[in-house]
Amino acid sequence: MKVFFLTIALSLSSILQAEESSPSEERFEGTYIVKAIVTDSEDFEKHVPKEMSPLIITRLSYDALEAKIIMNKNGMCEEIKLKLEKTNNPGLFSVDEGNHWVLIEKTSVRDHWLLLCEGEINGHQIRVAKLVGPDAEENSKALEDYKKFVRLSGFNEDRIKIPGQVEACTPEHD
Helix, strand or coil, X not given: XXXXXHHHHHHHHHHHHHHHCCCCCCCCXXXXXXXXXXXXXXXXXXXXXXXXXXXXXEEEECCEEEEEEEEEECCEXXXXXXXXXXXXXXXXXXXCCCXXXXXXXXXXXXXXXXXEEEEEECCEEEEEEEEEECCCCCCHHHHHHHHHHHXXXXXXXXXXXXXEECCCCCCCCC
């Protein structure tokens, strides 16, 4: 569960970087699909889902966003929400009171973003890089940008996974 939390936390916090842009530029909010994912940990890699639900990013205030994912886990619909907070460093966001960090960068393709998430799980530092976009359509230029980002960030490009997409389920509320 902690591994999944980090995956979600890192995905969601990357959304905040878009908020650094001016009002005339693209804003990172709305619904995004995880198009590619890579990690630097073989143990963590085993827990990366083969299929992922969309990420929903909502602006809470000028310096805070909410990232939400709704997924089916062991037959139960589960909603996970995380608050992302801007830091003093451009493009860098804090999640879980600074226990996890997300760097968000724009690709050369409209509405496509690179997310670099870092945090500790079970005493091990984990890094995850993701490519997110507005739909499940493959975009070769965005993927090329992502692969370059992955190499420059010290990840093994051969470990990139392309997750399948599933619809978010509807959680039952009391």
